[in-house]
Amino acid sequence: MTLLEQSIQHITQPDQEIKSAALKRLANQARPRGSLGRLEPAAARLASICGRLDVKLDRKTIVTCAGDHGVVEEGVSLFPSEVTAQMVYNFVQGGASINVLAAHAGARVRVADLGVSHDFDPGLDILHKKIRKGTANMATGPAMTREEAAASVEAGIGIANQLADSPGLDLLGTGDMGIGNTTASSAIIAVYSGLPLKELVGPGTGLDEQGLDLKARVIKRALDLNRPDPADPMGVLARVGGLEIGGLAGLVIGAAARQIPVVCDGLISTAGALIACELCPAAGQYIFAGHRSRETGHEYMLRHLGLTPLLDLEMRLGEGTGAALAMHILDACTRILADIKTFEEVGIENAHEG
Numbered sequence: 623m624t625l626l627e628q629s630i631q632h633i634t635q636p637d638q639e640i641k642s643a644a645l646k647r648l649a650n651q652a653r654p655r656g657s658l659g660r661l662e663p664a665a666a667r668l669a670s671i672c673g674r675l676d677v678k679l680d681r682k683t684i685v686t687c688a689g690d691h692g693v694v695e696e697g698v699s700l701f702p703s704e705v706t707a708q709m710v711y712n713f714v715q716g717g718a719s720i721n722v723l724a725a726h727a728g729a730r731v732r733v734a735d736l737g738v739s740h741d742f743d744p745g746l747d748i749l750h751k752k753i754r755k756g757t758a759n760m761a762t763g764p765a766m767t768r769e770e771a772a773a774s775v776e777a778g779i780g781i782a783n784q785l786a787d788s789p790g791l792d793l794l795g796t797g798d799m800g801i802g803n804t805t806a807s808s809a810i811i812a813v814y815s816g817l818p819l820k821e822l823v824g825p826g827t828g829l830d831e832q833g834l835d836l837k838a839r840v841i842k843r844a845l846d847l848n849r850p851d852p853a854d855p856m857g858v859l860a861r862v863g864g865l866e867i868g869g870l871a872g873l874v875i876g877a878a879a880r881q882i883p884v885v886c887d888g889l890i891s892t893a894g895a896l897i898a899c900e901l902c903p904a905a906g907q908y909i910f911a912g913h914r915s916r917e918t919g920h921e922y923m924l925r926h927l928g929l930t931p932l933l934d935l936e937m938r939l940g941e942g943t944g945a946a947l948a949m950h951i952l953d954a955c956t957r958i959l960a961d962i963k964t965f966e967e968v969g970i971e972n973a974h975e976g
């Protein structure tokens with residue numbers, strides 16, 4: 623059995639008894655019922671995943687998966703592919719947006735190279751999981767082979783397992799870096815939503831109207847040529863996806879198999895989560911949508927997954943920045959559930975009863 627099949631077999635339903643107990647405690651806390659809004663179901667879901675009411679999220683890691691995209695040669699990004707590797711060095715040096723926001727949230731950052739078009743020194747402090755140097759141009763053929771797609775997913779599973787084993791993992795955040803990857807992510811949501819590309823494509827790093835038109839046409843060409851079948855998620859990943867997107871799918875499956883909650887970042891991380899859920903729908907119960915990205919297709923992905931984002935700050939950066947910020951909210955959820963006293967505990971009559 624493959625690592626992917628094994629991991630999918632280990633994904634179980636989170637503890638529904640704990641969920642009921644959590645919802646009961648939240649409903650009995652000394653405050654108007656439902657007054658903490660969406661924090662309440664989030665807190666209950668966290669408890670059910672972790673199997674306890676007093677959830678501890680001490681060990682947080684954000685894994686930023688990096689990969690390059692052959693489709694960049696069509697002019698779909700404002701930036702050249704070289705920026706992917708340059709940003710990997712920036713992450714390692716600690717000077718990027720994700721380093722700052724992860725530190726603020728008490729999370730470690732690990733950068734994983736799934737497919738950057740650059741040879742990193744083996745001594746560089748990243749997770750060396752390169753499958754190949756960038757995908758092929760999906761507008762002229764499949765982005766990668768099915769074997770490479772499966773290898774990228776299994777690399778992500780391996781990373782989740784590695785982190786869960788040492789140093790231990792209570793909450794996993796996902797993030798991405800890859801010039802051109804909003805094109806691949808938009809292609810994936812086009813396959814699953816069936817919506818016209820004009821509605822789905824966004825500016826990525828900052829395309830203007832003319833650039834958006836070109837991007838939609840390039841994706842249309844890739845879809846017409848590769849004919850990805852939504853019933854075959856690994857095929858979709860191989861034909862129009864990306865190596866880091868496969869890694870992101872694997873992270874979700876790996877964490878879910880270890881009963882670890884995952885908080886996703888924006889468009890690209892959610893594209894990975896979408897592939898994970900198509901491979902194994904039960905994985906969706908372990909996912910929190912960190913935020914709603916400004917990038918147009920993200921809303922459709924969230925709808926497809928049935929997820930409501932924790933935050934909407936009009937961000938469109940990637941790297942895991944939205945996941946890092948949402949970690950503050952998930953931390954708050956654990957405190958809300960465990961520490962707010964019930965009517966009974968503080969001796970106030972509960973007007974909701976009797």
Ligand SMILES: O=C(O)c1ccc[n+]([C@@H]2O[C@H](COP(=O)([O-])O)[C@@H](O)[C@H]2O)c1
Pocket residue numbers: 698699700701798799800801802803804805825826827828887888889890891915916917920937938939940941
């Ligand atoms: O996370 C998002 O929602 C998001 C939205 C727009 C852009 N990005 C980032 O921008 C890069 C891809 O943009 P592009 O235009 O090259 O496809 C990639 O490194 C992503 O992390 C990320």
Ligand SMILES: Cc1cc2nc[nH]c2cc1C
Pocket residue numbers: 701705709798799800827939940941
């Ligand atoms: C500079 C830069 C930083 C990024 N971080 C995520 N995507 C990015 C794209 C660019 C271009």
